[in-house]
Amino acid sequence: MSRTFIDGIIKNNLILVLAIGLCPTLAVTTSAYNGLGMGLAATFVLIFSNLIISAFRNIIPDNLRIPIFIVIIATFVTVVDYTLKAYVPFLSVQLGVFVPLIVVNCGILGRAEGFAYDHSPGYALMDGLGIGLGFTIILFVMGTIREILGQGIWLKIPGMFSGFKVFGEAFTNSSVILMILPPGGFLTIALLMGIFNLFRRK
C-alpha cells in the first residue's frame, strides 16, 4: 500500500510523468499560493472520488461508468467550490473557473478510470493521496518559480500577506513578466520535466 502512495508521487506523477491535468497547472500557477490552493482542492476531490468509485466498482455498470464517474467527481467539486467560497474567498476569486473545471480534469478522471475502478478502496485511497500530493508539490514548485521570477515575491496571499521580497526591491521592480504569462508556464513545466527525467534516468 505504501508502494502505491510513493508511486503516486513519483512514478505516476500526474504532471511530470503522465502529463495529464496540465490545463489548470498552466493556468493557476502564477503564484505559489494559487498553486497550493489548486493542488489541495484537486487532492480532496481525488481522494474521495477514488474512494467512492473504488467502493462501488462492482455495482457501476461498465458501459455507463464515465457518466457515473463524472457525477461522483462533480459532487466533491461542488463541496470544494462552496468551501473555498465560504472560507477563502480571495483564493476562490483567483482560481475562478478552474475550480468548477476540476470536474473535467483528466487527471482525476484518469485515476478513476485507470486505477480506482479496478482496485480495492484501500489502494484507491493511497493512490488518491499519493497522486494528490505529487500534483500539489509540482503546482507549488511551479507557482514558486513563476512567482519569484515573474513578480519578485514569494508566497503572496491576497488580502493577508504581501509576500517575501526574495531578490530585493530592484528585482521586484523589473521582474521577468514573461514568467507569469502563459509562455512562462510552458517553459517552467518543460524545464521541470527535463530535470525530473535527468534524475530518474540515473
Add this chain to the structure above:
Amino acid sequence: MLQLTPAPHISSGTNTKKIMYSVILALTPALIGSVYFFGWRALFLTILSVLSAEVTEYLFQKVTGRESRISNGSAVITGILLAFNISVNSPWWLPVAGSIFAIFVAKQVFGGLGYNIFNPALAGRAFLMASWPSLMTGRWIAPNSGTLSGLSSITLDGVTQATPLSLLKLHQGESVIQSLNSPGMLKALFFGNVGGCIGETSALLLLIGALYLFIKGYADWRISVGYIGSIFIFSGILYLFRVSPVNPLFHILAGGVMLGGLFMATDLVTSPVTRKGRWIFGFGGGIICVLIRLWGGYPEGVSYSILLMNMFVPLLDRMAPKVYGGLK
C-alpha cells in the same frame, strides 16, 4: 600506413568555424557604425551580450557533459545580433538576460547548433519584449554622431527621441507623415543617423557586410531579396492605394528590415534548404512584417515575422525535389 576513406575526397575547405567568423566579420561594419552613432555604450553592451552568450554555452555543455564547441563562434553571432536588437539606453543586465535565454532555451535545449528551430537571437529578443516591454520600446535616444559619448546609461546629452517607426505608429498628423516621406529622412535612414536599436540603424553598413557574405556564399541572397523585396512590393501597393501613409523605401530602410532580412532570416540553421523554399520563406516573412507594422500592435514586425516563418521551415523543407528515377 595507407588510409582508405570513401569518396568524396575533395574538401571545400569550408567549415562551421570559417562561416561563423565570416559572419562576425560581416557584422563588424555595423558594430563600428553603432559606436559612431550611439557612443561607447553600444560596444559595451555588445561585449556583455557576447560574453554572457559564450559563458552560457560553455556552462551548458560542461554541465550536460557534451563536447565543448564554444570556439566555433556561433554564440558570438547570437550575442552580437541580440545586442543589435536593443536600445543603447538599456540597463546592462538586459542583453545578459536576453543572451542567456537565447542560448539556453532557444538553442541548447533543442540540441545545440544545427538543431534549433528558432533563430536564437530573435527568440531572445521576443523574450525581452514580453518581459520588459517598457525597456524595449520606450527608451530610444537620438544618435549623437561623431561625438563619442561615454558608457553611462542615461546619457545627459542624449535626447530621447521616438524612432521613425514609432512616429508612424502614433499617427501624429499630416506634417509628421510628410517628414517621414521626405528625402532627408530616407537619407538619414540609409546612413543610419536615426534613433533605433544599436545595430539596425545603418542600412548602408549592414548591406556592405551582407554583400561580403553573399559573395562568399555563406548566406543566400534569395532569402534577403525575397524578404526585403516583398516588403517593398507589398508596402508599395498599399502606398499606391493610400492604405500605407509612407512610401515603400521608408519601409525597407526603417527599423530592422535590413538587419533582419540580411542577417537573421539568412541564418543557415533556421532557413529552408531548397531554393524554392527560400523564396517562399523570404516572401512570407515580408508580408507578415508589413501586416504587423500597419495593423499590428507593435511598431516593428521584423522579429516576429522571421520567428513565424522559422516555424514553417520544416514544412518548406518537405518540398525538396524528387529523387531522379526514385519511386513515387
